[in-house]
Amino acid sequence: MFDKLMAAQQKADEIKKRLDTISVFGEVEGGAIRITATANKAITAIEINEDFYKQADKEELEELLLTAINKALTQADVVSATEMQAATKDMLGGLGGMFGQ
Numbered sequence: 887m888f889d890k891l892m893a894a895q896q897k898a899d900e901i902k903k904r905l906d907t908i909s910v911f912g913e914v915e916g917g918a919i920r921i922t923a924t925a926n927k928a929i930t931a932i933e934i935n936e937d938f939y940k941q942a943d944k945e946e947l948e949e950l951l952l953t954a955i956n957k958a959l960t961q962a963d964v965v966s967a968t969e970m971q972a973a974t975k976d977m978l979g980g981l982g983g984m985f986g987q
Contacts, residue, residue, distance in 0.1 A: 898973065901973050904969065905924060908965055909922055909924065909930070910922075910958055911957075911961065912956065912957030912959070914950045914953050914954045919932070919935070919938070919947075919954045920932075921954040921957070921958040922958070923958040923961075926966070927959055927966075
């Protein structure tokens with residue numbers, strides 16, 4: 887049983903490392919602002935179209951940045967949940983023998 891729990895912990899650590907290698911994006915206004923993040927919710931890049939930046943006011947820029955960041959983080963949640971769900975299914979399949987199944 888302890889071996890299976892250690893294997894589950896190792897699998898969780900592997901998933902976290904893999905999530906660091908997956909990029910997700912949040913984009914607004916047809917690409918005027920694009921946020922790149924890892925599936926572990928670390929923001930890795932912010933791109934603002936120069937033409938948009940020149941004509942945008944401070945409030946608009948702040949609002950759209952917030953929206954783009956939230957879109958990227960939501961996408962990260964989806965990817966992370968999908969990865970964890972797949973891993974949980976694998977782990978429960980391996981732990982099923984512990985419960986007489």
